[in-house]
Amino acid sequence: MGGREDEFEPSALGTKEHWDATYEQELKIFKESGDAGEIWFGEESMARLIRWIEKQKIPLDSSVLDIGTGNGVLLVELAKSGYTNLTGIDYSLSAVQLSKNVIEKEGLPHVKLQVKDILNPSDELSDFQICIDKGTFDAISLNPENAAEKRKRYVKTLNRVLRPGGFFLITSCNWTREELCKEFSEGFLLLEELPTPTFCFGGRTGNTVTALVFQQKT
Numbered sequence: 001m002g003g004r005e006d007e008f009e010p011s012a013l014g015t016k017e018h019w020d021a022t023y024e025q026e027l028k029i030f031k032e033s034g035d036a037g038e039i040w041f042g043e044e045s046m047a048r049l050i051r052w053i054e055k056q057k058i059p060l061d062s063s064v065l066d067i068g069t070g071n072g073v074l075l076v077e078l079a080k081s082g083y084t085n086l087t088g089i090d091y092s093l094s095a096v097q098l099s100k101n102v103i104e105k106e107g108l109p110h111v112k113l114q115v116k117d118i119l120n121p122s123d124e125l126s127d128f129q130i131c132i133d134k135g136t137f138d139a140i141s142l143n144p145e146n147a148a149e150k151r152k153r154y155v156k157t158l159n160r161v162l163r164p165g166g167f168f169l170i171t172s173c174n175w176t177r178e179e180l181c182k183e184f185s186e187g188f189l190l191l192e193e194l195p196t197p198t199f200c201f202g203g204r205t206g207n208t209v210t211a212l213v214f215q216q217k218t
């Protein structure tokens, strides 16, 4: 998912058809081989989020929502770290089927999984202490149909889904820290930037991935 501008070149990665086909294929592979498939931004991206959550000494039964959970592996890691009130949503039925299979295999039946579009969620999706997004806002930003409007709707929904003072942890490869602060300025304050690997090119140093923690304004 490349790009540095306010608007990105639309891409198949922004469509539900793409994710349905991807996870249908990954579900087949999981059933054949037990391989849960791609971990977006790698294992370290999960460890970094969990380290931050653990550092806050947030109670283990705090409600956590993984937005666009994909194969659900982040939820598995959170459950293994002791968190007990976990929900994952994805608008792709095949992603939810895959994550259900992955989570069942790990023997973690209490994790809740739902087919839901974060841009159009039902009212019962509310009052979360923590919302996590790893690659989903990036995907939405690549939608071929009015991505700018969809990004605005995402921020509005997130404000509704999080409880006042709740935390929003986002990992992105499309947006810089400054751009994300602008995108989420409506209702959110930047609390912390989590260190991510840096690269050096042509004498300039940069990050390929941005990981930020926002807190909802009370």
Ligand SMILES: C[S@@+](CC[C@H](N)C(=O)[O-])C[C@H]1O[C@@H](n2cnc3c(N)ncnc32)[C@H](O)[C@@H]1O
Residues within 6 Å of the ligand: 019, 020, 038, 039, 040, 067, 068, 069, 070, 071, 074, 089, 090, 091, 092, 095, 116, 117, 118, 119, 133, 134, 135, 136, 139, 140
């Ligand atoms: C780049 S993948 C990341 C998956 C997972 N978070 C991870 O880190 O492996 C983006 C995910 O967002 C989901 N997604 C995209 N738009 C969505 C929406 N509007 N509502 C819910 N899920 C969405 C896709 O189906 C896909 O699972």
